[in-house]
Amino acid sequence: MEFLQPTSWDEALAARAGYPDAVPIAGGTDVMVEINFDHRRPAALLDLTRVEQLGEWSMDNGRVRLGAGVSYARVITELGDRLAGLAMAARTVGSPQIRNRGTVGGNLGAGSPAGDSHPPLLAAGADVELVSVARGARLVPVEEFYTGVKRTVLAADELISAVLVTPPSGPQQFCKIGTRNAMVIAVTAFGFALHPDRRAVGTGIGSAAPTPRRAVEAERFLAGELEAAGLWDSRAPLPGTLTREFGARVGAAADPIDDVRGSAAYRRHSLAVLAHRAATWAWNDYRACRKVA
Numbered sequence: 001m002e003f004l005q006p007t008s009w010d011e012a013l014a015a016r017a018g019y020p021d022a023v024p025i026a027g028g029t030d031v032m033v034e035i036n037f038d039h040r041r042p043a044a045l046l047d048l049t050r051v052e053q054l055g056e057w058s059m060d061n062g063r064v065r066l067g068a069g070v071s072y073a074r075v076i077t078e079l080g081d082r083l084a085g086l087a088m089a090a091r092t093v094g095s096p097q098i099r100n101r102g103t104v105g106g107n108l109g110a111g112s113p114a115g116d117s118h119p120p121l122l123a124a125g126a127d128v129e130l131v132s133v134a135r136g137a138r139l140v141p142v143e144e145f146y147t148g149v150k151r152t153v154l155a156a157d158e159l160i161s162a163v164l165v166t167p168p169s170g171p172q173q174f175c176k177i178g179t180r181n182a183m184v185i186a187v188t189a190f191g192f193a194l195h196p197d198r199r200a201v202g203t204g205i206g207s208a209a210p211t212p213r214r215a216v217e218a219e220r221f222l223a224g225e226l227e228a229a230g231l232w233d234s235r236a237p238l239p240g241t242l243t244r245e246f247g248a249r250v251g252a253a254a255d256p257i258d259d260v261r262g263s264a265a266y267r268r269h270s271l272a273v274l275a276h277r278a279a280t281w282a283w284n285d286y287r288a289c290r291k292v293a
Contacts, residue, residue, distance in 0.1 A: 001042065002019070007051070013131060025047055026048050026103045071103055072099040086165075088175075090116070119189050122205075124165050126142040142163075177262075189205075189207055192282055193282070199227055202219065203250060218275070225242055238280060246275060246279055247276035254271050
């Protein structure tokens with residue numbers, strides 16, 4: 001097995017072009033497990049840990065540009081005020097050691113339906129920046145990034161350079177169900193964001209379909225009901241009947257399977273409960289913001 005270790009972004013892209021079978025590795029929290037268990041034996045590893053550009057984040061015209069190599073731990077400590085949903089998800093990832101090594105870009109590259117970063121990125125409406133030597137850079141909406149179980153639109157000569165996220169103008173939430181709160185693969189997970197500036201709702205479903213996905217119809221339903229009842233402006237309490245109906249529609253948007261972690265029926269039910277709770281918590285935070293102001 002060859003080991004490639006570029007020290008600049010240009011070198012990394014050149015190595016990716018020259019070794020299309022090489023597997024990119026940053027934190028190694030997924031790749032090394034697969035190698036250690038002999039589930040994967042790539043011809044080459046492309047180590048990106050020395051590419052400083054990937055470990056940086058910045059603000060660009062109101063958007064967070066999150067380098068693919070930024071760790072979960074840094075998302076929590078440095079971006080918790082801007083990307084609260086992603087920070088909530090990051091807190092549930094593995095142990096402190098895993099959060100120090102694992103990266104959002106690595107989670108995207110793995111493409112697992114159970115990846116914890118996917119639901120909040122979907123709810124926020126993020127874009128994934130992909131770069132190759134031959135074609136340059138392109139932006140892919142995160143909901144279009146996933147194509148199947150552990151499959152993405154990432155081409156053989158491309159690398160994930162960054163994730164671009166406009167911080168939602170309202171509160172965000174993330175919740176998941178597992179055998180414990182952290183250090184566990186989600187049975188199902190849900191991300192939620194309020195976008196009062198455009199009177200919209202964002203959702204993200206994890207571990208309950210072949211790919212992470214939005215519950216688009218449920219988003220439109222809840223946003224429409226909030227508008228029709230004047231709740232965006234009044235910030236009155238949300239009726240429980242409304243959040244439960246929203247949860248039911250989120251559950252209907254899933255396409256789960258039976259496996260060792262849970263049944264399809266349980267995944268749908270738990271997802272509906274998570275969506276009901278997340279919407280309620282976020283709305284209560286939205287109401288509290290006016291009171292504080």
